[in-house]
Amino acid sequence: MREVAIVGIGMNKWGELWDKDLRDVFVESAGAAIDDAGVDHIDSMYIGCMTSGLFNAQEHIGSLMADYLGVTPVPATRVESACASGGCAVRQAFIEVASGMSDIVLAGGVEKMTDVSGDGATFSLATAADQEWECYNGVTFPGLYAMMARAHMHKYGTKREHFAQVAVKNHANGFSNPHAQYHVKISVEDVLKSAKVAEPLNLFDCSPITDGAAAVILTTVEKAKALGKPIIKIIGTGQATASIALHSRDLTEIEATRYAAEKAYKMAGKGPDDIDLCEVHDCFTIAELVVMEELGFVERGKSGPAVEAGETNIGGRIPINTSGGLKSKGHPVGATGVAQIFALVEQLRGDAGERQVEGAKVALAQNMGGSGGSTVCTILEAVS
């Protein structure tokens, strides 16, 4: 397999983009990535998107986006694994470049969620859960993660405030991210006073409904050097599945993340202690805590106290979600996994401004589908 590097990144300003459609947000981001890479063509593209069928009544978006980006007839394939769709796009692009099939591949992600018709965003998002065994019985995602939160509190003594501290940190980080949906700092009290959604989770424990896209350009390390770009290598990728129905799993664990991380660490020849910073899938605050444990950054049950101690802040032992995470940056579901890579490449290039993690060389992205039914982990390394 050939060595693969990321040479271009692009992302629009995320938010409620009522004046743009699905193709607008994608093309803006993909065009920016191509410009950033300085390439004159791409050989192929992948697009992570969870459910443009339900949000926009539009499938077949690989070709649609290739057309509007002006790159037909290049192959373009949409990939989907619920909210891990973006991570899958990056992984498929990696495999295609590594295989020798193509030299320059775009991995993008997009979701235009405010356009939703039909039964609304909560219904559309719930299709990432088990429709027959969960949704038809009235379960929605806030409810699923609330059950995980309660179980974690019960088993490990995790406090309500620990969840809130995740949101506070991520909003503080997102405050200076120009691409983020929200530029609002919040306090623990703000979180605790916000509207109840599914006990114990409040509104400020939940990631928002977002319109947005992101894209990255992958090529061989050899070509990256010829382009004169900073060499940010993909040194590990791991993907794993588990039951998408929460009742089939331990409520305090996300085994797909554990397996995906194990594979990525092994491929990279790295472990948790080698990771300088990390973007994780904080769709709800509880998710960030469980994921920290599955990635091996803390022992089981110790994630809450670690956040409280500031270990995951910028400048802390293992900075997490320096981009603002899903909570502050926004969560256009199919785009999230690609935006994580955008954020890490920015850091590994030393271009993260106020949010810069000093001396960052190795970084990990963890992108998750549903209540943890799938995960893609990607490990990047800056090579000087």
Added chain:
Amino acid sequence: MREVAIVGIGMNKWGELWDKDLRDVFVESAGAAIDDAGVDHIDSMYIGCMTSGLFNAQEHIGSLMADYLGVTPVPATRVESACASGGCAVRQAFIEVASGMSDIVLAGGVEKMTDVSGDGATFSLATAADQEWECYNGVTFPGLYAMMARAHMHKYGTKREHFAQVAVKNHANGFSNPHAQYHVKISVEDVLKSAKVAEPLNLFDCSPITDGAAAVILTTVEKAKALGKPIIKIIGTGQATASIALHSRDLTEIEATRYAAEKAYKMAGKGPDDIDLCEVHDCFTIAELVVMEELGFVERGKSGPAVEAGETNIGGRIPINTSGGLKSKGHPVGATGVAQIFALVEQLRGDAGERQVEGAKVALAQNMGGSGGSTVCTILEAVS
């Protein structure tokens, strides 16, 4: 890149399967493919599916199917390019094995179309067209292909009866295919007398609504030999995009098919004259005619007379859709591209019974999305 072979195929009996759900039809087919291959595990899987979100209110089907197949935590990714989703699944599995990332990969496809809720099957299928420029103006797929049919008649003198002859041939072929939805032979008169759908296309010019799945197992040629299986190599793959909006293209051409075929032929070192039989995407009878021209089997405008002369019958110069095609075998959209490979492997193994093309060594599958906005072509060769 490593050489890749298909060592297992599986497929359920297609039709209106009211007593089965999405996961049932997939697991039945995938299990059959694993059994046929005689492997004790798979490393990864891809699932082609166009719109389980709209048909079944269920996304995240990679993990769902991995769970019900009992293969978690293996990576499982859904791929989508409208009705070419199955072809994409096979292509991604090919790239993954060729790359060295995985040794044994399952490529499956599934669609459970009779469960459709919401706005119905025609609405769901129309999401493969350009929602904003086509569907919102009232266009549906029969209408799009009817325009292509009229243009072909006008430009080349293609006769109404030529379309009918495609349906007659495909029903004759599907009659003895145990997996096919319909086992009914029809006449040109039957087609011409069937209900009008979109002038000049009648009901019997249209592929049906179908529930079904198909799966194939890919591995290295080396492992295929060790398994003692017939060696059916994938020697060429090509994928291409074009505008999904028909008004942006020449109505008598399907350029994505032309480009995809060119790539596949080049990779395989073969041309149209080397192909012993072919499965093409006859979603409507006119599609089979245009595709024959794009694949280089006949000159432009000569497809109708070639079908009339029996050149595409079993025993003819270039047998097409010996499985019955989408018309008779059925068209569960995400599964179709994988079922084409099933049909060709059966032929190349010499297992096609009454439908066997004598001496078949090289075969081509052409799987298409929408009104031709995407195509995947795959060329297989039996190696003795």
